[in-house]
Amino acid sequence: MLRSLRLSSSTETLNLHPRSPPLQGNSAEGTPRSSTQPSPTVNLTHEYNLAVQTSSYGEIWSKIHTRNSSNRDPNQGQGDGEEEQQLSAQVLHPNRDCVQEALQHVRPNTLIRLVSSYFDHSENTSNLCLLLQDSVHRARSLYAPLHDLLDVLPLDSGSNSLTQSQCDRAFDIFLQFDRFNNPFTCPNSHNFHDMRRCFSQLKQQLDHCLYKCHSRVRRLRHATTGCAICLIGTVVTVAVAIASHALVAFVVTPFLPSLLPSKITKKERAQLAQLNAAAKGTYALHNDLDTIDRLVARLHTAVDGDKLLIRIGLDRGRDRHAIQEVVKQLHKNHPNFDHLLLDLEEHICLCFAGINRTRSFLLQEIHHHRSHSS
Structure with missing residues (x-):
């Protein structure tokens, strides 16, 4: 995959x-x-x-970038709860209502409970991804004035390359930047820890259920094969004593289709398909969370590093040399920070796409099972 x-x-x-x-x-x-x-x-x-x-x-990219964040306060928390729910319903497919409607018409069992857990955990992951996308929006708002400044200031390393008016403007933007909080959560946030723990537990349960399901299929096939061999052997023995080889073929052939447990095999196949899909989706989401967590940790560190650098410059007042050195370092940090932001946005979209693929397949299997059971 x-x-x-x-x-x-x-x-x-x-x-x-x-x-x-x-x-x-x-x-x-x-x-x-x-x-x-x-x-x-x-x-x-x-x-x-x-x-x-x-x-x-x-x-997915288009939907999660519909909100204009250019004027958003970087210290503002996540968006309005109703707005977040509406966005989640637009991005997550199938959404919660579709899943609940399907699950309420199926008989509860171990498989359905595990699949339902996957739906719940994947929805929680999508909500976490939306919160992180909001953090990206706030980070862009936080850095927009600073990056606009860097675009117009010279890169000359000389101590007198900045005019006093440029230094004053930089100092004011540094003050504004220093007032805002880091938009990204601390490394090893409990949100990521709890989510990974949930997926790890679900993966163990799915693997155990898959093992039991495979074992039942193997036992069934072995038993069926054994019965078929015994029955065919008996029929052949009797037929050889009373007829020709052609009669043997005529007598044996009608027995073969009835020996195959077609209905049970279809049921087992459907269960295996759902378990495999949920297990693969769980494994992929667990890995996605690991990657996203690492990216968020790097972004958190990058913002803290820039804030520390700017704080050092502010402590020196409007000294042109100090401001020049801060600007020089910020110029170096700028490309890497933009790179990390885009990395995170791309992984959020890929995570959503993977969630939706698995959810769609599982819901399709549930509807398919209902149609054949009714």
């Missing part, structure tokens, strides 16, 4: 990104645009580029 490959190491994950806006509808979902022979090694950059050019990714 793409995400499993993409998340196999933090170094690969954090550096494999296209540096262009997401494209919408330029390729089929998850389908490569070329028919080249598969390479013995996976090109993660190519696979990542394909993932961010799917139509589902583009739709």
Whole structure:
């Protein structure tokens, strides 16, 4: 699976990104645009580029960027609760109402409870992703005046490269930046810890259920095979004594279809499909949370580093040399910070896309099971 490959190491994950806006509808979902022979090694950059050019990714990107954040107060908390719920309903597919409507018409059992847990945990993950996207919006608002300043100030390292008016403007922007809080949570936030713990527990339960389901299928097949061999052997023995080889074939053949437990096999196959989908989705989401957590930790550290740098400059007053040194360092930090912000936004969208794929498949399986059971 793409995400499993993409998340196999933090170094690969954090550096494999296209540096262009997401494209919408330029390729089929998850389908490569070329028919080249598969390479013995996976090109993660190519696979990542394909993932961010799917139509589902583009739709999610558009929806979570609909809110204008240019004038948002960086110290403002997450948006209005009703607004967040509306956005969640637009981005999360199938949404909570669709899932609840489907689950209330199926008989509760271990499988349904596990699938329901996946729906709940994936919805909680999507809400966390929306909160993080809001943090990205607030970070852009926090840095917008600072980046506008850096765009017009010279990069000359000389102590007199800035005029006094430029120093005064920089000092005022530094004061404004210093007043605002870090928009990103502290590393190892309890939100991530609790969410990963939930997915880890769910994965263990799904794996245990998968093992039991596979064991039942194997026992059933072995028992069926044994019965078939015994019955066929008996029929052949009797038939050989009373008829020719042609009669043997005529007598044995009608027994074979009835020996295959078609209804039970379909049920087991449906259960395995749902369990596998939930287990893969759980594993992928757990890894997505690890990657997103690392990105948030790096962004939190980057903002704290800039705030410390600016605080040192402010402590020196309107000294041109001190401000010049701060500006010089901020120029160096700027590209990396923008890179990290885009990384986080892309991973949030990919996380949403993975959640929606698994939720859609599970709901489809539930509807399919209901239609065949009624």
